[in-house]
Amino acid sequence: xxxxxxxxxxxxxxxxxxxxxxxxxxxxxxxxxxxxxxxxxxxxxxxxxxxxxxxxxxxxxxxxxxxxxxxxxxxxxxxxxxxxxxxxxxxxxxxxxxxxxxxxxxxxxxxxxxxxxxxxxxxxxxxxxxxxxxxxxxxxxxxxxxxxxxxxxxxxxxxxxxxxxxxxxxxxxxxxxxxxxxxxxxxxxxxxxxxxxxxxxxxxxxxxxxxxxxxxxxxxxxxxxxxxxxxxxxxxxxxxxxxxxxxxxxxxxx
Numbered sequence: 213x214x215x216x217x218x219x220x221x222x223x224x225x226x227x228x229x230x231x232x233x234x235x236x237x238x239x240x241x242x243x244x245x246x247x248x249x250x251x252x253x254x255x256x257x258x259x260x261x262x263x264x265x266x267x268x269x270x271x272x273x274x275x276x277x278x279x280x281x282x283x284x285x286x287x288x289x290x291x292x293x294x295x296x297x298x299x300x301x302x303x304x305x306x307x308x309x310x311x312x313x314x315x316x317x318x319x320x321x322x323x324x325x326x327x328x329x330x331x332x333x334x335x336x337x338x339x340x341x342x343x344x345x346x347x348x349x350x351x352x353x354x355x356x357x358x359x360x361x362x363x364x365x366x367x368x369x370x371x372x373x374x375x376x377x378x379x380x381x382x383x384x385x386x387x388x389x390x391x392x393x394x395x396x397x398x399x400x401x402x403x404x405x406x407x408x409x410x411x412x413x414x415x416x417x418x419x420x421x422x423x424x425x426x427x428x429x430x431x432x433x434x435x436x437x438x439x440x441x442x443x444x445x446x447x448x449x450x451x452x453x454x455x456x457x458x459x460x461x462x463x464x465x466x
Contacts, residue, residue, distance in 0.1 A: 234256040234257070234263065234413060234416060234417060235256060235257060236254060236255070236256050236417060236418070237255050237256060237257040237262075238253075238254075238255035239252065239253065239254050239255070239420065240252070240253045241253070241420065242441075242443045242444070242447070242449075243443065243444045244268075244299045244300070244441070244442065244443060244444055245299070245442070245443075245444050246274060246275055246299055246465055247274065248270065248271035248273075248274025248275070249268065249269070249270050249271070249274050249275055249299050249300070249463060250268070250269055250420075251266070251267070251268050251269075251300070251441045251443065251449060252266075252267050252268075252269055252419055252420040253265070253266050254267075254417060254418075254419060254420065256413070256417055263402070263405075263413065264402065265400055265401075265402045265413070265414075265417070265419065266400060266401050266402070266439055266449070266451070267390075267398045267399065267400030267401075267419050267420075268299070268300035268398065268399050268400070268441050268463060269396065269397075269398050269419060269420055269421070269423055270344070270396060270397045270398065270399075270463055271396055272343060272394065272395035272396060273343075273466075275299060275463050275464060275465055275466060276339060276344075276359070276463075276464055276465075276466050277337075277338075277339035277344045277359070277360055277397070277461065277462070277463065277464075278296070278298070278319075278320075278339075278359075278360055278461075278462045278463075278464045279304060279317065279318065279319045279320075279360040279361065279362050279459060279460070279461055279462075280292050280296065280319060280459060280460045280462060281313075281317065281319045281324055281458070281459050282456075282457065282458055282459055282460065283311075283458070285311060285456040285457075285458070288438075288452060288453065289301055289302070289303060289438040289439075289440050289450075289452065289453055289457075289460050290440055290448075290450050290452060292460050292462070293440045293442070293460075293462060296462065296464065297464070297465075298440075298442075298462040298463060298464045299441070299442060299462075299463045299464060299465065300399060300439075300440060300441040300442070300462065300463045301399065301438075301439075301440050301460050301461060301462035301463065302387045302388075302389075302399045302400070302401060302431060302437075302438060302439050302440075302460070302461050303387055303431060303432055303436050303437055303438045303453055303457045303459075303460060303461070304317075304362050304364075304431060304432065304457065304458065304459035304460050304461050305317065305362045305363060305364040305431060305432055305458070305459060306332070306333075306364065306432050307432075307457070307458035307459075311456075311458060312325070312458075313325040313458050313459060314328060314330065314333070314363075315327065315328040315330065315333045315362075315363030315364065316328065316336055316352075316361055316362065316363035317361070317362055317363070317458075317459060318338070318358050318359075318360050318361040318362075319360055319459070320359070320360065321357075321358070321359055321360075327349070327352065327354065327363060328363065329349070332364075332365045332366055333349060333363050333364065333365050334348065334349060334365035334366045334367045334429075335347060335348050335349060335363070335364065335365050335366075335367050335427075335429045336348075336349065336352050336361050336362070336363050336364075337361065337362050337364065337389045337429055337461065338352075338356075338358050338360065338361035338362075339358065339359045339360050339361070340356060340357060340358050340359055341357075343395050344391060344395070344397040345391060346389065346390070346391050346427040346428070346429050348367070348370075349363070362431075362459065362461060364429055364430060364431050364432065365429060365430055366378060366407065366429075366430055367427070367428070367429060367430075368388060368407065368410055368411040368414055368415075368428040368429065368430050369390065369411060369414050369415045369425050369426070369427055369428035370427055371426065371427070372393075372415070372424070372425070372426055373415060374411045374412050374414075374415035374416075375411050378406070378407040378408040378411055379406055379407045379408060380406050380407075380408040380409070381406060382406055382407075383404045383405055383406050383409075384403070384404070384405075384433045384434040384437075385401070385402070385403035385404065385433060385434060385435075385437040386401065386402050386403065386405060386407075386410050386430065386431075386433045386437060387399075387400065387401045387430075387431040387432070387433060387436075387437040387438065387439065388400055388401075388402075388410070388414070388428055388429060388430055388431055389428070389429050389431060389461065390414065390419075390425045390426075390427065390428040390429070391425075391426055391427050391428075392423055392424055392425060392426050393424070393426045396423050397463075398419055398423065398425075399439075399461060399463065400419070400439070401437055401438070401439035401451055403437070407430060410430070411428070414428045415428075431461070432457065435453065435454035435455045436453055436454075436455060436457045437451075437453065438451055438452055438453035438457070438460075439451040
């Protein structure tokens, strides 16, 4: 198994105006054991600055989204992904000092924590018979039957556009979820960027193929951020979290 330190996956923080000019300079991909799911690593450059995003892209109907609760904090992302035979995953949403989830958390059809109204909680990543979606809290129906859901935020990209008004001062490792207009989904990680920089980058840089981000939602960042992917030949890419987290978002077979 290959493990990569956070430093190798860092994104260099630069001024807000410069991010619109980032150009893709390198891409690499690795297929999974499931058709329609692949890992992408995208490198971009601007005036000597470099950035990298690592993501798993999921075609419609290729797999399903799962949210795994970790109430005792006993498991790491890598342990859960292997045990549940997942293809890929990232850390989930926010939790308080008592290790209770903040905002909606639905795992395997069971509501663990209700929808909440808070400054950062702007959207819901969810899965149902309609597929994988990201919806704004104001659009969310409490009557929907969901397989899984996680409330987080803020929004990074909405309707294909970089969301304005995001923080430009604090850089940290970041994880995110994204969807396209045609039903594709992505889970990814980057590091050492502000929320505004990540939003600008995701709205401008294609993750791969015809995947164009329509909506992107920030997940819990900093030391909570983690990423895991298992390739076709069982080659694992793992970026571990630096602290115990409450829940995980994963891609599994149908």
